[in-house]
Amino acid sequence: MAQVAKTKENLKKCICMKCPSYTFGCKMKNMPANMLGMMMGSLEKKEHFEGMYCAFEESRCIKEGKGCICPSCEVYKENGLDKTYFCLAKGGK
Ligand code: SF4
Numbered sequence: 300m301a302q303v304a305k306t307k308e309n310l311k312k313c314i315c316m317k318c319p320s321y322t323f324g325c326k327m328k329n330m331p332a333n334m335l336g337m338m339m340g341s342l343e344k345k346e347h348f349e350g351m352y353c354a355f356e357e358s359r360c361i362k363e364g365k366g367c368i369c370p371s372c373e374v375y376k377e378n379g380l381d382k383t384y385f386c387l388a389k390g391g392k
């Protein structure tokens with residue numbers, strides 16, 4: 300699988316936050332860090348991030364798959380990804 304670049308530009312395209320698997324609790328918990336990530340653009344050095352799971356490791360917050368909307372995402376199309384649920388297991392299912 301192609302390595303997805305951990306860029307601000309890609310993060311802006313990520314639609315994980317709109318996904319039914321990304322629970323309200325996770326959103327509340329991760330909002331400050333995610334806002335900072337959007338603004339600072341220092342994502343390349345990070346290992347963990349709650350979002351853009353195709354570029355980062357799996358979530359520490361999302362525990363249950365309730366539908367994955369990755370195939371509708373621009374990053375998905377641009378990188379020729381073919382898996383889903385990147386938030387649940389490294390490399391997706
Ligand atoms: S493909 Fe999925 S995990 Fe990757 S940026 Fe898009 S919505 Fe997020």
Ligand code: SF4
Nearest residue numbers: 315318367368385386
């Ligand atoms: S990787 Fe897929 S299932 Fe997980 S939050 Fe993103 S869109 Fe939803």
